[in-house]
Amino acid sequence: MTFDFTKIRKTSSSFELQTWDPEGVIFYGDTDPQEDWFMLGLRDGRPEIQMHNRLAQLTVGAGPRLDDGRWHQLVPALDGCLRRDSWLDQQAQASVSTLSSSLRSCSVESQPGTFFPPGARAEFSLRDLPQPHAEPWAFSLDLGLQLAAGSGRLLALGSPENPPWLSLQLQDQKVILSSASGPPLHLPLVLGPHLQLKLTTSGVILSQGPEKEILALPLLGPGSLLNLWGQPQGRLFLGALPGEAALASFCLDGLWAQGQKLDMDQALSRSQNIWTHSCPRSLGNDTNTTH
Incomplete structure (x- = not known):
């Protein structure tokens, strides 16, 4: 898959994964294969992220084993609320306000x-x-x-x-x-x-x-x-x-x-x-x- 970053309007992605394989690359992406790249994969059945660019170089592994042949979603929802938030520009603020109207009121104690x-x-x-x-x-x-x-x-x-x-x-x-x-x-x-x-x-x-x-x-x-x-x-x-x-x-x-x-x-x-x-x-x- 190839994405034109100038046309991207959404900053999140999600998918479900099914595998019996304990190790391998799920996806890899880069803007420069030598300087700026990102990888999501499995090591010993557990998710691992590798990121390399001018500002950061890291490898992080965490979470339960996923190599059990079942379907797993890799974007687990966070149970929480935000307040005093300021998002990017005015267009983004309007979008966030519209979305939050469909969620439960965070004023609930x-x-x-x-x-x-x-x-x-x-x-x-x-x-x-x-x-x-x-x-x-x-x-x-x-x-x-x-x-x-x-x-x-x-x-x-x-x-x-x-x-x-x-x-x-x-x-x-x-x-x-x-x-x-x-x-x-x-x-x-x-x-x-x-x-x-x-x-x-x-x-x-x-x-x-x-x-x-x-x-x-x-x-x-x-x-x-x-x-x-x-x-x-x-x-x-x-x-x-x-x-x-x-x-x-x-x-x-x-x-x-x-x-x-x-x-x-x-x-x-x-x-x-x-x-x-x-x-x-x-x-x-x-x-x-x-x-």
Whole structure:
């Protein structure tokens, strides 16, 4: 590809990458191959940038491995706000002002966390999560709910093409744990203490502080929940399921699998309107759009 710099009107680029190759050049560009060039590539599966010009010579490598055969976007969104900004010239100022009108109001007071507005969803592959203990088999999920409103799904375990095997929903200030078979369990919602789901071969334990409920499930045998970990399509869903209309909005101060905190930026896919590293201090009408 060849670009005429005098005709460029956009200063950003994006693309998705799929590769099994741990090392190589993704793209290279220069205005002078001896003095002014830029390279983006992979080294040991991780992104590396090399830049060389009269003002700087640097090599930087960072980020997760990308050589897993999946599609990855190389422009991760930053969850943040700007103020007191001055951009280039008046034409650029007008363009920025027009764009920001479609984003959420940065006047909303925020705190650390992860915010799911109504209908937002994220999806993790079970193979990318810390794996269950083998003997005895056990897997745990912890949610730190800071704020919650409305009714809808908080999380589910299953696969994209089938109804979820296990689901945790918010309804009427209660948390409801349900499975593909058997009656659901209800637990009054208390903000603050972590909600914990512990899966064992004998069933599922839902607890929050001293409150505990046990859901008996056939976790062993063909088609069981335990076998999800052996399927390439096994998923942890957060928020609404694909194609599902949900009215719940909630903030998490963290999500832990097997005691390890999950990074929302590492999700297999997620809605763009999720605030990955911040939460509003209260759930109002101005917290439902992109951050």
